[in-house]
Amino acid sequence: MIELKLQSILRHVKSENPEKRYEALDQLFEYKQQDGIEVQIDVIKEIIKTAASHFPERVDKWDNPSYYLIDFVCDFPMPEVIDGLITHFDGLDLHAKERAIEFLLSTEDEGVLYFLEEKIISLIETVDFVIPIEELSFYPVLIKAILDSSLEKLHSTHYKYMIYDLILSLNVSGYEQGYKKETILASLLKDYQTEKQEYLKFDHEYSTKFVYTAWKDSYFIVRNRMKLFISLMQYYYSPEIGLELKQILDFSDPVIKTQALLVCTGKNLPYEENTIVACANHIESAEMTYWGLKEKNLDHLYPITEGKQPHLAKSKLFFAITNLTEEGEDAVTHFPEDIQIIDKVETTNAYGQPVRHYLMSFSEHGTVYAGWAGGYALEEGDDTADSWDGTYTDFVEFHSASMEKHKEEFFIKRAEEKHEYENSVYFESSPKLSMGAWFFLALLITHWIREALNGFEGSILPSIFFTAVGGTLCLYEIIRNKKRKISIFGLQLVKKDGAKQYSIGLDKIKKIEYNKKHVLVFNKKNDLALKFPLKWVRYELFHLHMMEHTAHLKDRPFIQT
Numbered sequence: 001m002i003e004l005k006l007q008s009i010l011r012h013v014k015s016e017n018p019e020k021r022y023e024a025l026d027q028l029f030e031y032k033q034q035d036g037i038e039v040q041i042d043v044i045k046e047i048i049k050t051a052a053s054h055f056p057e058r059v060d061k062w063d064n065p066s067y068y069l070i071d072f073v074c075d076f077p078m079p080e081v082i083d084g085l086i087t088h089f090d091g092l093d094l095h096a097k098e099r100a101i102e103f104l105l106s107t108e109d110e111g112v113l114y115f116l117e118e119k120i121i122s123l124i125e126t127v128d129f130v131i132p133i134e135e136l137s138f139y140p141v142l143i144k145a146i147l148d149s150s151l152e153k154l155h156s157t158h159y160k161y162m163i164y165d166l167i168l169s170l171n172v173s174g175y176e177q178g179y180k181k182e183t184i185l186a187s188l189l190k191d192y193q194t195e196k197q198e199y200l201k202f203d204h205e206y207s208t209k210f211v212y213t214a215w216k217d218s219y220f221i222v223r224n225r226m227k228l229f230i231s232l233m234q235y236y237y238s239p240e241i242g243l244e245l246k247q248i249l250d251f252s253d254p255v256i257k258t259q260a261l262l263v264c265t266g267k268n269l270p271y272e273e274n275t276i277v278a279c280a281n282h283i284e285s286a287e288m289t290y291w292g293l294k295e296k297n298l299d300h301l302y303p304i305t306e307g308k309q310p311h312l313a314k315s316k317l318f319f320a321i322t323n324l325t326e327e328g329e330d331a332v333t334h335f336p337e338d339i340q341i342i343d344k345v346e347t348t349n350a351y352g353q354p355v356r357h358y359l360m361s362f363s364e365h366g367t368v369y370a371g372w373a374g375g376y377a378l379e380e381g382d383d384t385a386d387s388w389d390g391t392y393t394d395f396v397e398f399h400s401a402s403m404e405k406h407k408e409e410f411f412i413k414r415a416e417e418k419h420e421y422e423n424s425v426y427f428e429s430s431p432k433l434s435m436g437a438w439f440f441l442a443l444l445i446t447h448w449i450r451e452a453l454n455g456f457e458g459s460i461l462p463s464i465f466f467t468a469v470g471g472t473l474c475l476y477e478i479i480r481n482k483k484r485k486i487s488i489f490g491l492q493l494v495k496k497d498g499a500k501q502y503s504i505g506l507d508k509i510k511k512i513e514y515n516k517k518h519v520l521v522f523n524k525k526n527d528l529a530l531k532f533p534l535k536w537v538r539y540e541l542f543h544l545h546m547m548e549h550t551a552h553l554k555d556r557p558f559i560q561t
Contacts, residue, residue: 002031003043010050013065021056025068032072036427036545038538041080047073048084052091066093074103077540082107086115097123098130105135108561113142121149124159131162133169140175151180154187164191164228171235178235185236192229192244198222199256206252208284212322212335223255230259234266242269249275254285262292265301277303283339286315290385309383313358313373313391314339320391321362321371336362336371345407346378349388350418350491351507354378357390359406361398368398370406388552422490427545429537430485486519486536488549493521495532504529506550511558514539 005027012024031037051069058064070092073081085100092100101120104112123129124146136143143166153159167184171177199222202215211219230248233241248260249271258279264271279289280303290312293299304311321336343359357374371393377386401409485496492503504521513520514534519542521530546559 002037003040006031006039006043006047010046010069013050013069014053014055016056018056018059018063021063021065025062025065028068028072032075036425036429038429038541039076041078044073044076044078044081045084048081048088051093051096052088064093064095067095067099070096070099074099077103077106077544078538079540082109082112086112089119094123094127094129098132102132102135105132105139108138113139117142117145120146124150124153128158131159131166133162133165136166137169137173140170140173143170143173144176144179147179151183154184154191160191161225161228164188164232168228168232168235171232181236184232185238185241188229188232188236189238189240189244195222195225195229196244199226199251199253203252209335209337211284213333216333223253226253226256227259230256230263233260234263237267245269254279254282255288258285258288258292261289262296265293265298266296273303276301280304283315283318287312287319287385294385306383308385309356309376310341310344310358312385313341313360313376316387316391317360317362317371317373317393320373321364321393332365334364336364338363338368339371342370343403343407345410347375347411347414349375350421351505355388355390357410359403359410362393369393370396370398370401372410425487425489426549427488427542428485429487429542430482431533431536484536486532486542488545493530493546495530497532502530506546506557507553507555509550509557511560512546513560 009024009028012020013028015021015024047069051066051073055065070085073084082104085104089097089100097119101116104116120129120131124131131146136146147163147166147170150159150163154163156163167179170179202219202222230245233245245260245264249257249264251257251260257275261271261275261279263269276289279285290299290302290308293301302308317339318336321334324334339360339362341358342361344356345359346354346356349355354377355375356378357372357376360371360373361368362371363369371391373391375388375390377384377388380386396406396409398406483496483498485494487494487496488506489503491506493506493509494501494503496502504523508523509529510522510524510526512522517534518531519534519537519539520528523529543559543561546557550556550559
């Protein structure tokens with residue numbers, strides 16, 4: 001049983017021997033990678049309690065049992081986990097607290113959010129804490145409360161940019177645009193000027209190849225900070241900010257230039273037509289320009305009106321390749337050049353919707369490779385920019401096969417991936433032994449202990465009969481439960497009850513609700529399609545997996561929390 005193995009891990013992570021701690025954490029990581037595992041509540045509670053206890057002095061960065069234990073339990077979104085994290089929060093390591101906060105924010109519980117408000121503000125005041133910007137972006141009221149207490153951290157080296165990120169999230173949410181405008185505008189101008197000087201060190205020699213092959217992180221940090229400040233200029237505007245935006249439109253970096261252009265279009269500020277054309281045509285900013293304008297309902301300003309899809313496909317493949325990460329001494333820095341559209345194929349995705357993929361070629365380190373960009377959804381039009389996942393390269397040399405052979409290999413790969421996906425089980429749950437069965441087993445154990453202590457006085461035939469009958473009933477229940485399952489099998493939600501099996505496509509589900517006894521699954525016509533006992537699943541886990549496996553759908557179902 002996994003519970004016994006987890007108990008062993010809990011003992012070893014507290015060992016004075018670093019090697020034993022490493023092996024225990026490695027084994028814990030292996031369990032974390034397994035899909036659909038279930039752990040008894042009492043063991044999960046013990047894991048949280050252990051994470052908040054004292055550990056031997058660390059010997060390296062990996063040596064942080066508190067964090068890894070909490071990271072493990074955060075895969076189990078149950079009320080007991082929430083209560084345990086709140087109860088033992090103060091005893092956790094700082095990194096474990098950061099992970100716990102990310103998890104607790106996902107609960108969307110008002111009481112939990114009040115708890116987090118106090119804890120986050122306290123952490124900001126006392127330690128160098130990493131604020132979970134993305135997770136907080138859904139809670140503008142909480143962000144405002146944090147800013148009200150921590151705005152002076154704009155002058156902190158550690159917190160400066162995180163506070164600016166929170167300010168941007170608050171403004172983007174629309175909850176309070178122009179929050180403390182005079183104070184923030186003064187700081188924004190001052191900090192932007194400092195960062196601009198850092199950027200100008202790169203501007204004169206700027207080239208896309210330098211960025212991705214030489215400058216890398218040292219430049220990306222500067223670029224991201226510039227983008228942050230420019231985004232804030234949308235909400236903190238002044239004549240001086242206007243002059244800065246005008247200057248940015250002449251910078252060499254197309255990404256920074258596009259960020260300023262989007263602010264100008266949003267505020268109806270003047271810009272040159274050749275600026276938007278340059279941003280739309282540059283491989284680093286083509287998609288950013290289009291989607292930035294579309295988000296503002298200004299996509300009619302996008303200067304490429306025909307052949308938009310193949311144009312954006314080049315940018316999509318570029319980033320798919322440059323974002324590939326390799327580690328080690330022999331790691332290769334990927335930078336594709338001379339990206340060309342060769343041909344296109346049209347097919348359907350897993351849901352039968354028409355999509356288009358582009359066969360492409362690109363050069364890297366003197367070799368020409370084949371790549372694919374897509375799949376572009378064709379339901380909304382022939383030249384739409386909307387796409388599903390499907391952009392990649394296997395670094396197959398382009399001239400090693402004919403164009404038709406590349407297409408053949410593409411369809412073979414898609415068929416294999418589709419078969420694997422549609423035949424994979426991503427969640428599975430069966431009913432556990434009933435309370436009556438557990439009660440009987442407890443009585444049975446107690447009875448035999450009493451008989452043993454009494455030296456088996458008298459006839460034990462009634463006890464044997466009682467054990468045989470009860471054991472047979474428990475065994476029958478176990479066997480029956482194994483034939484009862486709820487699973488996410490490929491693209492289907494499946495209910496199996498003995499020899500009977502029922503299923504519904506994930507894309508056909510309109511909503512999932514539950515009551516005290518049953519989980520109810522409705523189709524798009526709002527008819528009841530599936531119904532199964534609530535005790536067949538841990539609903540919190542079922543909800544989590546259903547959310548994950550329907551997140552990509554255009555028409556996502558409502559899933560009751």
